[in-house]
Amino acid sequence: MFNFRQLPWILVCIFLFAGCATQSGKNKMGSTSSDTKERAQTRYDLETMYQLGRKYQDEARFTEAITTYENILSIDPNYAEAHNGLGVIYSIQGKFEPALQHLQRAVALAPLASHLRNNLGYTYFLLGRKPEAISEFEQALRLDPGNEKARANIAAIRNKTDMTDATGE
Template structure:
């Protein structure tokens, strides 16, 4: 959930609700990368692993990603200190961890390394590459770009692209169907049914809950929407759309201090959301005024 249209001030009318409904957008990148398309369509990774006598197992990508980042930092220090024994050990561990990742994940990790250096134009291209790869483990790295004005728009689009993408093509088709039903109040019930179906088919897919939260909001079911937003943030802590959406629900319920806290949480992830900045600024003045009045 995310407010996308400009609102001049806090409004508790349907105008805010309409702005909230704009969260269903999903922008696809126009850049094609043949190597990524090949890797995503290829089943050779599992075939090669099996031919080598390796067991193909599910890998905790986030944990592996964190360990690789830590190893890279330690490796840089070891080389700087000329501790080549430790450097060799770290390289061996790095190789083992890399081999546990899929080709797309290995590609994405390489792109993340490029994201931390280079010109703005090179960084923008890297962000587009990461969006095309669609690997959710890069979300924290993309989130760091939201605080950089030159990169924020591209990073936001890349994050939405990854949020919206499931590994199962059937889920992606259902997501598009559900989003189409969100365009009209007369089909909100159908949208809800589709997103409920997705949560049953793939309970770990956070964006299905986020879209369901949006439908709850559009139907005035604010408590239900908040519960779904909380689920999204448990699964994907960098989901600025769910954080801002929760704030809009709390705002509609006149729970102003909680709404302000939700908006501030969203802005801590994505400082560039202009609408949410305005909502937060107005709420901050409102809450401060109430506190000053209570103290008299």
């Protein structure tokens, strides 16, 4: 038979256990829902900044693009596409040492990204480092056989090598 005098204690226990289950809004990973929302907002903000950097880069407004990419990296030093953007711009400007540093970092952060391998290969090509360039272009094509830029770059480097061999230069 049910004892009504125990009802308040049962309710107190239920509320205590329910409170423990939802304490501070933590999810199974240990982060709070507000932390998750903040991270999502930060990712969105970084992506928005990256798109702005790309716009500047496409318009050859390199100073603004560099500033934008550097701002991204000050927030998230592991944002591979910001490293890629800086590497491409520095290659265009002939600043090969920082270009290599950023492109190598981008590849280290996202080793399966074909376009990053292609961009690193192209910088090696500009530096005359043909074996490294070919290796990166081949890796880019293994990762994405449809990467037309990598295909064109590897063809160009092989044609240049063939022409050099034929002329004896």
